[in-house]
Amino acid sequence: MRKFTFIAFLGLTLGSLPAREWRSADGKKSFEASYVSNDGKLVTLRKGNRIVTLSVEKLHEDDQIWINTNHPAPADSGFNGGETGKPGIPQAAPKGAAFDTLEFGDTRGEVLEKLNTSTMVDGSVAEVMLARVGLNGIYRTKQTIGGLHCHLYFDWDSSNRLKEVTLRTHGRPIDSYGGLLKRNWSEMIELLTMLHGDPINRADYPNSDDLQDGLILNSHLWRTEDGHSVILGTGQEGTQYSVSVRITIDRIEPVPLIK
Numbered sequence: 001m002r003k004f005t006f007i008a009f010l011g012l013t014l015g016s017l018p019a020r021e022w023r024s025a026d027g028k029k030s031f032e033a034s035y036v037s038n039d040g041k042l043v044t045l046r047k048g049n050r051i052v053t054l055s056v057e058k059l060h061e062d063d064q065i066w067i068n069t070n071h072p073a074p075a076d077s078g079f080n081g082g083e084t085g086k087p088g089i090p091q092a093a094p095k096g097a098a099f100d101t102l103e104f105g106d107t108r109g110e111v112l113e114k115l116n117t118s119t120m121v122d123g124s125v126a127e128v129m130l131a132r133v134g135l136n137g138i139y140r141t142k143q144t145i146g147g148l149h150c151h152l153y154f155d156w157d158s159s160n161r162l163k164e165v166t167l168r169t170h171g172r173p174i175d176s177y178g179g180l181l182k183r184n185w186s187e188m189i190e191l192l193t194m195l196h197g198d199p200i201n202r203a204d205y206p207n208s209d210d211l212q213d214g215l216i217l218n219s220h221l222w223r224t225e226d227g228h229s230v231i232l233g234t235g236q237e238g239t240q241y242s243v244s245v246r247i248t249i250d251r252i253e254p255v256p257l258i259k
Contacts, residue, residue: 018034019033019034020035022045022054022059022063023059023060023062023063024060024212024213024214025058025059027060031047031212034046034047035067035070036051037071038071038072039073040073041055041073042054042055042056043056050203050206050218051218051221051252052215053215053216055214057214097224097226098162098165098247099152100121101118102114102115102162104162104249105161107161107162108156108162112135115135115139115152118139119142120142120143121139121141122140123138123139135154136154137151137153140152141167145184145187145188145191146180146183146184146186147180147183147184148169148170148172148180148181148183149169149170150167150168150169150243150245151168151170152165152167154166163249164247164249165246167245167247168245169242169243169244171237171242172241173239174239176241177208177241178208181234181243182205185219185232185234185243186205188243192222192230195222196222196223199220199221199222200223201220201254202219203220204219205219205234206233206234208236208241211234211235211236212236215235215236216234216235216244217233217235218231219232219233220232220233221254223251227251228248228249228250229248229250229251231246231252232244233246
Protein backbone atom coordinates (compact mmCIF):
# COMPACT_ATOMS: atom_id res chain seq x y z
CA MET A 1 0.00 0.00 0.00
CA ARG A 2 1.29 3.46 -0.82
CA LYS A 3 2.50 5.73 1.96
CA PHE A 4 1.52 8.96 0.21
CA THR A 5 -1.54 9.02 -2.03
CA PHE A 6 -3.80 11.71 -3.44
CA ILE A 7 -7.29 11.48 -5.04
CA ALA A 8 -10.10 13.92 -6.03
CA PHE A 9 -13.50 15.19 -7.30
CA LEU A 10 -17.11 14.17 -7.81
CA GLY A 11 -17.13 10.82 -9.58
CA LEU A 12 -19.77 10.71 -12.26
CA THR A 13 -19.18 10.03 -15.93
CA LEU A 14 -19.18 13.28 -17.84
CA GLY A 15 -22.39 13.82 -19.68
CA SER A 16 -23.05 15.65 -22.91
CA LEU A 17 -25.82 17.98 -21.78
CA PRO A 18 -25.99 21.24 -23.74
CA ALA A 19 -24.28 24.27 -22.27
CA ARG A 20 -26.35 26.82 -20.37
CA GLU A 21 -25.59 30.15 -18.74
CA TRP A 22 -24.68 30.13 -15.05
CA ARG A 23 -24.63 33.19 -12.83
CA SER A 24 -22.87 34.05 -9.59
CA ALA A 25 -24.96 34.43 -6.43
CA ASP A 26 -25.12 38.22 -6.85
CA GLY A 27 -25.90 37.92 -10.57
CA LYS A 28 -22.94 40.11 -11.57
CA LYS A 29 -20.90 37.39 -13.32
CA SER A 30 -21.91 34.67 -15.73
CA PHE A 31 -20.37 31.94 -17.89
CA GLU A 32 -21.49 29.11 -20.15
CA ALA A 33 -20.93 25.48 -19.11
CA SER A 34 -22.54 22.05 -19.31
CA TYR A 35 -23.93 20.37 -16.21
CA VAL A 36 -22.05 17.23 -15.03
CA SER A 37 -23.05 16.38 -11.45
CA ASN A 38 -24.27 17.64 -8.09
CA ASP A 39 -23.66 16.16 -4.62
CA GLY A 40 -25.69 18.71 -2.66
CA LYS A 41 -22.65 20.75 -1.69
CA LEU A 42 -20.66 21.12 -4.90
CA VAL A 43 -21.77 21.23 -8.50
CA THR A 44 -19.49 20.00 -11.29
CA LEU A 45 -19.63 21.65 -14.71
CA ARG A 46 -17.78 21.31 -17.99
CA LYS A 47 -16.50 24.58 -19.38
CA GLY A 48 -14.90 23.92 -22.77
CA ASN A 49 -12.14 21.35 -22.24
CA ARG A 50 -12.02 21.82 -18.46
CA ILE A 51 -13.99 20.63 -15.48
CA VAL A 52 -14.92 23.25 -12.89
CA THR A 53 -16.09 22.80 -9.32
CA LEU A 54 -18.37 25.37 -7.71
CA SER A 55 -20.06 25.57 -4.33
CA VAL A 56 -23.80 25.38 -4.89
CA GLU A 57 -24.28 28.36 -2.58
CA LYS A 58 -22.08 30.47 -4.87
CA LEU A 59 -24.58 30.09 -7.70
CA HIS A 60 -27.54 32.38 -8.33
CA GLU A 61 -30.81 31.36 -6.70
CA ASP A 62 -32.31 30.60 -10.13
CA ASP A 63 -29.44 28.20 -10.89
CA GLN A 64 -29.83 26.49 -7.52
CA ILE A 65 -33.53 25.98 -8.25
CA TRP A 66 -32.68 24.59 -11.70
CA ILE A 67 -30.23 22.10 -10.17
CA ASN A 68 -32.59 20.99 -7.41
CA THR A 69 -35.42 20.58 -9.90
CA ASN A 70 -33.55 18.80 -12.68
CA HIS A 71 -30.61 17.14 -10.90
CA PRO A 72 -31.26 16.81 -7.15
CA ALA A 73 -28.46 15.44 -4.99
CA PRO A 74 -28.67 11.75 -3.98
CA ALA A 75 -30.57 11.21 -0.74
CA ASP A 76 -27.53 9.53 0.84
CA SER A 77 -24.94 12.08 -0.25
CA GLY A 78 -24.18 12.89 3.39
CA PHE A 79 -23.67 16.61 2.73
CA ASN A 80 -25.42 19.26 4.78
CA GLY A 81 -22.84 22.04 4.59
CA GLY A 82 -21.01 20.91 7.73
CA GLU A 83 -18.61 18.20 8.87
CA THR A 84 -20.97 15.80 10.57
CA GLY A 85 -22.97 14.72 7.52
CA LYS A 86 -26.65 13.84 7.80
CA PRO A 87 -28.48 10.58 8.26
CA GLY A 88 -28.90 8.63 5.05
CA ILE A 89 -29.05 5.14 3.67
CA PRO A 90 -26.37 3.03 5.40
CA GLN A 91 -23.56 2.14 3.05
CA ALA A 92 -20.42 0.03 3.18
CA ALA A 93 -17.26 1.85 4.18
CA PRO A 94 -15.17 2.81 1.14
CA LYS A 95 -11.76 1.20 0.72
CA GLY A 96 -8.39 2.46 -0.46
CA ALA A 97 -5.51 4.71 0.53
CA ALA A 98 -6.22 8.41 0.81
CA PHE A 99 -3.30 10.48 2.14
CA ASP A 100 -0.32 9.44 4.24
CA THR A 101 -1.69 6.64 6.48
CA LEU A 102 -5.32 7.74 6.12
CA GLU A 103 -7.69 5.21 4.56
CA PHE A 104 -11.06 5.83 3.01
CA GLY A 105 -13.59 4.43 5.45
CA ASP A 106 -11.66 5.59 8.53
CA THR A 107 -13.80 6.94 11.34
CA ARG A 108 -13.26 10.47 12.60
CA GLY A 109 -11.44 9.10 15.63
CA GLU A 110 -9.13 6.99 13.47
CA VAL A 111 -8.35 9.98 11.27
CA LEU A 112 -7.51 12.12 14.29
CA GLU A 113 -5.28 9.45 15.81
CA LYS A 114 -3.39 8.95 12.54
CA LEU A 115 -2.92 12.68 12.01
CA ASN A 116 -1.55 13.16 15.52
CA THR A 117 1.07 10.45 14.99
CA SER A 118 1.90 11.32 11.38
CA THR A 119 5.42 12.27 10.35
CA MET A 120 4.07 14.16 7.33
CA VAL A 121 1.74 16.72 8.89
CA ASP A 122 1.93 19.37 11.60
CA GLY A 123 -0.78 20.72 13.82
CA SER A 124 -2.84 19.25 16.59
CA VAL A 125 -5.67 20.56 18.70
CA ALA A 126 -7.03 19.46 22.06
CA GLU A 127 -9.98 17.11 21.66
CA VAL A 128 -12.16 19.45 23.70
CA MET A 129 -11.67 22.06 20.95
CA LEU A 130 -12.50 19.76 18.05
CA ALA A 131 -16.23 20.08 18.67
CA ARG A 132 -15.83 23.82 18.07
CA VAL A 133 -13.34 24.00 15.22
CA GLY A 134 -13.47 20.55 13.59
CA LEU A 135 -10.55 19.03 11.69
CA ASN A 136 -10.65 21.20 8.59
CA GLY A 137 -7.62 23.43 8.14
CA ILE A 138 -6.01 22.38 11.44
CA TYR A 139 -3.34 20.14 9.92
CA ARG A 140 -0.83 21.01 7.21
CA THR A 141 2.03 19.32 5.40
CA LYS A 142 5.33 19.60 7.26
CA GLN A 143 7.22 20.13 4.02
CA THR A 144 6.38 22.84 1.56
CA ILE A 145 5.46 22.08 -2.02
CA GLY A 146 6.69 24.76 -4.39
CA GLY A 147 7.38 26.94 -1.35
CA LEU A 148 3.89 26.60 0.18
CA HIS A 149 2.39 24.41 2.87
CA CYS A 150 -0.85 22.60 2.07
CA HIS A 151 -3.64 22.40 4.64
CA LEU A 152 -5.91 19.37 4.95
CA TYR A 153 -9.70 19.39 4.64
CA PHE A 154 -12.05 16.43 4.98
CA ASP A 155 -15.48 15.23 3.89
CA TRP A 156 -17.41 12.30 5.37
CA ASP A 157 -20.07 9.95 4.06
CA SER A 158 -23.49 9.51 5.66
CA SER A 159 -21.97 6.97 8.07
CA ASN A 160 -19.35 9.54 9.16
CA ARG A 161 -16.50 7.68 7.48
CA LEU A 162 -13.80 9.39 5.45
CA LYS A 163 -14.71 9.80 1.79
CA GLU A 164 -12.57 12.72 0.66
CA VAL A 165 -9.38 14.58 1.55
CA THR A 166 -8.40 17.92 0.04
CA LEU A 167 -4.97 19.52 0.23
CA ARG A 168 -5.17 23.27 -0.31
CA THR A 169 -2.75 26.15 -0.02
CA HIS A 170 -3.75 29.15 2.04
CA GLY A 171 -5.29 31.91 -0.01
CA ARG A 172 -2.80 34.25 -1.67
CA PRO A 173 -3.34 37.62 -3.41
CA ILE A 174 -3.47 37.84 -7.20
CA ASP A 175 0.19 38.89 -7.44
CA SER A 176 1.15 35.40 -6.19
CA TYR A 177 -0.89 33.61 -8.84
CA GLY A 178 1.83 33.58 -11.48
CA GLY A 179 4.63 32.98 -8.94
CA LEU A 180 4.30 30.94 -5.74
CA LEU A 181 0.98 29.36 -6.65
CA LYS A 182 2.17 28.36 -10.10
CA ARG A 183 5.31 26.78 -8.61
CA ASN A 184 3.15 24.85 -6.17
CA TRP A 185 0.91 23.70 -9.06
CA SER A 186 3.96 22.62 -11.10
CA GLU A 187 5.50 20.63 -8.24
CA MET A 188 2.14 19.00 -7.57
CA ILE A 189 2.15 17.72 -11.16
CA GLU A 190 5.63 16.24 -10.71
CA LEU A 191 4.67 14.59 -7.41
CA LEU A 192 1.35 13.19 -8.61
CA THR A 193 2.89 11.91 -11.85
CA MET A 194 5.56 10.13 -9.83
CA LEU A 195 2.85 8.52 -7.69
CA HIS A 196 0.26 7.68 -10.33
CA GLY A 197 1.93 7.89 -13.74
CA ASP A 198 0.95 10.23 -16.54
CA PRO A 199 -2.34 12.12 -16.07
CA ILE A 200 -5.27 10.98 -18.18
CA ASN A 201 -6.33 14.61 -18.60
CA ARG A 202 -4.04 17.63 -18.60
CA ALA A 203 -4.30 21.32 -19.43
CA ASP A 204 -2.25 24.49 -19.07
CA TYR A 205 -2.11 26.48 -15.86
CA PRO A 206 -5.56 28.05 -15.49
CA ASN A 207 -5.80 31.73 -16.37
CA SER A 208 -6.77 33.81 -13.35
CA ASP A 209 -9.20 35.75 -15.56
CA ASP A 210 -11.22 32.54 -16.00
CA LEU A 211 -11.72 32.13 -12.25
CA GLN A 212 -14.40 33.66 -10.10
CA ASP A 213 -15.35 33.64 -6.44
CA GLY A 214 -16.02 30.10 -5.20
CA LEU A 215 -14.92 28.34 -8.38
CA ILE A 216 -12.17 25.73 -8.79
CA LEU A 217 -10.84 25.32 -12.33
CA ASN A 218 -9.24 21.90 -12.69
CA SER A 219 -6.33 21.14 -15.00
CA HIS A 220 -5.17 17.54 -14.37
CA LEU A 221 -6.76 14.17 -13.66
CA TRP A 222 -5.00 11.00 -12.50
CA ARG A 223 -6.34 7.52 -11.78
CA THR A 224 -5.03 5.56 -8.78
CA GLU A 225 -4.40 1.83 -8.53
CA ASP A 226 -7.59 1.57 -6.44
CA GLY A 227 -9.65 3.07 -9.29
CA HIS A 228 -10.14 6.41 -7.56
CA SER A 229 -9.29 9.78 -9.08
CA VAL A 230 -6.95 12.70 -8.42
CA ILE A 231 -7.74 16.20 -9.66
CA LEU A 232 -5.48 19.22 -9.45
CA GLY A 233 -6.81 22.74 -9.88
CA THR A 234 -6.73 26.37 -8.81
CA GLY A 235 -9.50 28.31 -7.15
CA GLN A 236 -10.64 31.72 -5.98
CA GLU A 237 -12.35 32.80 -2.76
CA GLY A 238 -13.04 36.51 -2.74
CA THR A 239 -9.72 38.17 -3.60
CA GLN A 240 -7.66 35.15 -2.54
CA TYR A 241 -6.33 32.40 -4.84
CA SER A 242 -5.17 28.88 -4.04
CA VAL A 243 -4.09 25.51 -5.48
CA SER A 244 -5.95 22.37 -4.44
CA VAL A 245 -5.71 18.61 -4.83
CA ARG A 246 -8.97 16.84 -4.00
CA ILE A 247 -8.91 13.19 -2.98
CA THR A 248 -12.12 11.13 -3.20
CA ILE A 249 -13.44 7.60 -3.37
CA ASP A 250 -15.20 8.47 -6.62
CA ARG A 251 -14.05 7.62 -10.11
CA ILE A 252 -13.90 10.47 -12.63
CA GLU A 253 -13.96 9.80 -16.33
CA PRO A 254 -11.60 11.94 -18.47
CA VAL A 255 -12.95 14.96 -20.31
CA PRO A 256 -13.14 14.36 -24.06
CA LEU A 257 -11.47 17.17 -25.99
CA ILE A 258 -13.75 19.42 -27.97
CA LYS A 259 -12.41 20.00 -31.46
